[in-house]
Amino acid sequence: MKNIIFDWSGVIKDAFEAHLWVVNRIFKKYGLKELTYDELKNNWEEPYMLFFNKYLPKMTLEEEQANYKEGISDKDYPKSKSFPGVVELIKNLKANGDYIGMITSDLSESIFSEIKQFGLGNVFNDVITKVHDKTEAVGNLIKKNGFSLNETFIVGDSNNEITAARNLGIKSVAVTWGIATEKRLIEAKPDFLVHNIKELEQAINN
Numbered sequence: 001m002k003n004i005i006f007d008w009s010g011v012i013k014d015a016f017e018a019h020l021w022v023v024n025r026i027f028k029k030y031g032l033k034e035l036t037y038d039e040l041k042n043n044w045e046e047p048y049m050l051f052f053n054k055y056l057p058k059m060t061l062e063e064e065q066a067n068y069k070e071g072i073s074d075k076d077y078p079k080s081k082s083f084p085g086v087v088e089l090i091k092n093l094k095a096n097g098d099y100i101g102m103i104t105s106d107l108s109e110s111i112f113s114e115i116k117q118f119g120l121g122n123v124f125n126d127v128i129t130k131v132h133d134k135t136e137a138v139g140n141l142i143k144k145n146g147f148s149l150n151e152t153f154i155v156g157d158s159n160n161e162i163t164a165a166r167n168l169g170i171k172s173v174a175v176t177w178g179i180a181t182e183k184r185l186i187e188a189k190p191d192f193l194v195h196n197i198k199e200l201e202q203a204i205n206n
Contacts, residue, residue: 003152008104010157010178022071046160085197134164
């Protein structure tokens with residue numbers, strides 16, 4: 001049995017348009033110039049307060065989360081879909097008896113309805129939301145479930161998941177279809193860098 005911990009936005013959920021919309025909503029509120037698609041992709045950092053504090057040095061984590069919650073509650077908040085093929089892969093992994101967990105910075109106000117919308121209800125063994133730094137949260141899951149480190153993977157789209165894996169002694173799988181550029185992912189040195197669902201499946205079953 002493998003233990004596979006997924007990030008949500010950028011791995012399962014195609015969230016970039018919605019994320020850019022919320023970031024620019026926050027920027028507009030504080031009188032900052034809105035970012036383009038490329039500007040956000042090239043400047044995004046995680047844990048995400050590293051990004052926000054570059055532009056808003058006095059913003060606290062609690063303030064950012066309150067602003068983000070306002071954004072996802074707005075009637076104009078863009079709806080997102082899952083990336084093609086990822087839901088089917090997760091269901092197959094679950095059917096094979098693997099542990100399927102999720103660690104996400106997304107808020108619980110949106111995540112559980114999206115899980116249901118994507119047809120992944122009752123698939124995840126654990127769902128941990130509102131996570132800023134992934135290392136502590138993933139470490140808690142490992143301890144709680146008694147995971148073998150050699151059989152545990154974290155699948156993410158940023159340096160946050162890669163760093164957590166390195167800190168904890170588990171394997172990192174970085175997907176190139178999320179928020180970080182491939183160049184930045186390569187610089188973070190994941191155990192596996194994947195460009196499509198087939199490569200993701202091969203990495204996990206390696």
